[in-house]
Amino acid sequence: KREVTQIPAALSVPEGENLVLNCSFTDSAIYNLQWFRQDPGKGLTSLLLIQSSQREQTSGRLNASLDKSSGRSTLYIAASQPGDSATYLCAVSATGGGNKLTFGTGTQLKVEL
Amino acid sequence: EPEVTQTPSHQVTQMGQEVILRCVPISNHLYFYWYRQILGQKVEFLVSFYNNEISEKSEIFDDQFSVERPDGSNFTLKIRSTKLEDSAMYFCARTDGKGLAGGGDTQYFGPGTRLTVL
Numbered sequence: 196k197r198e199v200t201q202i203p204a205a206l207s208v209p210e211g212e213n214l215v216l217n218c219s220f221t222d223s224a225i226y227n228l229q230w231f232r233q234d235p236g237k238g239l240t241s242l243l244l245i246q247s248s249q250r251e252q253t254s255g256r257l258n259a260s261l262d263k264s265s266g267r268s269t270l271y272i273a274a275s276q277p278g279d280s281a282t283y284l285c286a287v288s289a290t291g292g293g294n295k296l297t298f299g300t301g302t303q304l305k306v307e308l
Numbered sequence: 309e310p311e312v313t314q315t316p317s318h319q320v321t322q323m324g325q326e327v328i329l330r331c332v333p334i335s336n337h338l339y340f341y342w343y344r345q346i347l348g349q350k351v352e353f354l355v356s357f358y359n360n361e362i363s364e365k366s367e368i369f370d371d372q373f374s375v376e377r378p379d380g381s382n383f384t385l386k387i388r389s390t391k392l393e394d395s396a397m398y399f400c401a402r403t404d405g406k407g408l409a410g411g412g413d414t415q416y417f418g419p420g421t422r423l424t425v426l
Contacts, residue, residue: 237420238418238420241415294356298350299350
């Protein structure tokens with residue numbers, strides 16, 4: 196059974212700091228990896244999608260990397276802002292898995308003024 | 309790309325009652341998914357639906373659950389006889405389906421329906 200783990204579970208940083216969120220997964224036979232943001236009581240907002248053939252994707256202040264061989268992905272957030280406070284989830288889809296996503300437990304980020 | 313919309317936003321029901329949760333695509337998407345998130349736990353896959361058929365389902369998706377797209381537009385999840393443990397946020401998601409069997413595409417999630425079973 197594929198497992199996705201996110202470390203740390205919670206993180207508090209001062210505004211302006213650069214930070215890295217980690218995601219690890221068992222079984223490197225993934226099709227893609229997706230990072231989401233979830234605000235309390237809300238739905239999931241897609242941030243970045245990395246195909247298994249790609250090494251990284253960038254969107255604004257966000258950069259996600261993927262290392263399939265080691266089963267790891269990182270989400271780098273530059274110049275963090277209080278509005279970045281949310282729970283960040285990573286999810287992987289498996290080859291031959293019809294694109295169903297297996298989610299991690301998330302990292303709860305708080306960016307303080 | 310806009311997400312799907314879901315109704316209702318919150319549903320309260322008595323144990324043993326049937327509930328229907330609705331997902332309304334904004335455009336003519338082909339690939340749909342249902343996930344659930346029990347409070348404080350991971351988001352879990354329930355079922356995927358392509359071209360009006362179930363393409364994959366999880367162990368959670370037992371005989372109490374069913375999905376359909378009755379009018380070719382709304383995509384529904386029905387729970388026939390709700391249990392206390394069905395209390396969760398239920399999310400509908402869709403992809404554009406440009407990739408192979410929907411794979412490789414970004415999944416866009418709706419805002420969710422909070423189901424409370426009393």
